[in-house]
Amino acid sequence: MGFSLSVLGKFFKLGLEPDVFTFTTLINGFLLKNRMAEAAGIFNKMIAGGNCQPDVITYGTLVKAFCMKGNNSAAIQLLRKMEEGACKPDLVVYSTIIDSLCKDTLVDDAFNLFSEMISKGIAPNAITYTSLIHGICKLGEWKEATRLLNDMVSKNIFPDVFTFSILVDTICKEGMVVEAEGVVEMMIQRGIELMLSKGSMVNVVSYSTLINGYCKHRKIDEAMMLFLDMSHKGLVPNTITYNTLLDGFCKTGRIQDAQKLFSKMQACGQLPDAQTYSILLDGLCKNRQLSRAMQLFCEMEAKKLDIDIVIYNILLEGLFITGKIESARDLFCGLSPKGLRPNVRTYTIMINGLCIGGLTSEAENLLVEMEGKGCYPDGCTYNTIIRGLIRNKETSRAMVLI
Template sequence: MGFSLSVLGKFFKLGLEPDVFTFTTLINGFLLENRVAEAAALIHKMMMGGNCQPNVVTYGTLVKGFCMKGNNSAAIRLLRKMEEGACKPNLVVYSTIIDSLCKDTLVDDALNLFSEMMSKDALCKEGMVVEAEGVVEMMIQRGIEPDTVTYSSLMAGYCFRGEMEKAQKVFELTLSKGSMVNVVSYSTLINGYCKHKKVDEAMMLFLDMSHKGLVPNTITYNTLLDGFCKTGRIQDAQKLFSKMQSCGQLPDAQTYSILLDGLCKNRQLSRAMQLFCEMEAKKLDIDVVIYSILLEGLFITGKIESARDLFCGLSSKGLRPDVRTYTIMINGLCIGGLTSEAKNLLVEMEGKGCSPNGCTYNTIIRGLIRNKETSRAMVLIQQMVEKGFSADASTTELIVHLLSKDEVDPALLPLIK
């Protein structure tokens, strides 16, 4: 550590700024020498400094140090500080403290922290549903009754994995508790069914909750609307939209964007434009996301000129196109055979401080290949790789198809290597 701190001194003499990795390494070094107070002082200095804030690894390192010293209360205080700030604790931070509490035979405290972690979906969101099951079973065995949020978190985990039968069983368990059943329980399961395109099952749950006197909220309606739109059932989506309003539940901007997207993707542009006018009349916040949906709808119906006009008019509305807006434009122009214009747009977006992402590169590369401009596509493939992006499944399939032909395009020869 002596030499390490000398190197840190050299940093400052040379006018170099230590980054979060530098400080985290030093904090770890202090902890290895059992100098917890100095490690804590360094993280405090980082927090006060403003320029180099600790990240989740930095916090996790100090939490581990407190736990190694048996100072669980200090570890929990740091956990609470993380929860209040911008850098939220992850599964590792929670697990470190829980492990320490168990080793100190504070099992009830450990289980309570487990329950709290479950309520934040920490286990289920990280795909650790088996561990989550164990936690719930342990809670019940020790007489700690899981609440609706805990059960909903477990349901969400099953839904995320597509294990809808298990999610349904957990839901039925909440039903058996009587007073525990609420809109959250229903909405979680409805969302799972919709995500896996089982909209009829989701609708049955929706009707069941209404029969039980539970009032569906905007989130529930939005979830079902999204399910109907993604399965091409636009008429059902429009009926639900009308029912929502007749039941006194006001659609929000998200509701309108879901239905607008569904109408556009199903080539019902005139109805989409009516809905857009309705949004304007209600003075809803129409952001660049809504305009991007409309742009996609115009391209789907072959209205390239209208799409170009709408895009060019965004700045007059005080809106800046984001990476998705540019990608939609590039895709539409490529489909229309206007590859040079699409390439110019790629250059323009970078010039305006909107960096293309992997999706943007894959979109224009596919567009160039489909328009038989393989050489230009190869230049962009190289550029994409240099920027740390890679070909997605659709682009790879297209390239493999070209390579499998009897006569391989000479421009593609570098890819064979």
């Protein structure tokens, strides 16, 4: 901004007259630097000067800045100012405010502005509709979102893959996976998946969302069918797709299928990330396959993947599930030398494991220790140790903690 203001000084020295583009560029620069007061100052001088009035891009720049700050009322005030003057708001200005209102879940206000815009003869585009669909979806009103989708198609405004993906995600969260499949089929029929390679990648997200919907409702076979359908349509599953399906297999106890998918993933050239390993590690531990879990952990170390406290929490839980209390103790004691700080979840796992093993005094000592290290127990930690004490017939000590 310092250099740009120097250039403005040069303007005046050379006798050049700055135009609306000059001032709009400066306003945008000030806004990018979060200097609202200077931007507003230039804008007000433009209005007061008379010779170089703000145009629709100048107004749009300020509207966008207000919306990014979450100041919808200021953006609407500016819109009203435009309506009163010679420079009328265009589709971009309306769409920017509608999008901001939807993001703040002020959907009724957004629809009112949408209706006002149409009444003034300004036709909405795909971006306007997508903002409204996104806002409605955030409220979980998938039927209304589907109606809007049909409305835009009837007006020959064709939604992009992002619009469909938002709707698919919402319908899946509602548990309406079959309806979500119908939306994906509509998307395929419109040929969106063949648009560009970039478009196809976004289409993978839609499939991943559907697969996630099936997995959450434990319909793993349907999820797998969709996964195979992706390949038939020439779509390459990404890491998120594999992670979603792996998680589904693990949570339904189909650990062998999860391991096969993990191998297939690598054979297809899709590299597992830390999230992939943690999903499979958690599945192996919860299904009492500790030796394979330890092998996987060693693979992670060999590949120098980022092994954080979450991974160690999974291993600790696995050790306790298989009754290896001593090994869990050793792993826990080895965290600090590795530069890892146990979190509330770590301590809660340790306390739970010790209580199951009948070591309630050690569990209580750990509760005191965690507070001393600035890691304060939450409700889950207290519930765990209270339950453990009651299970071990130490009700009086449980009552003290209650």
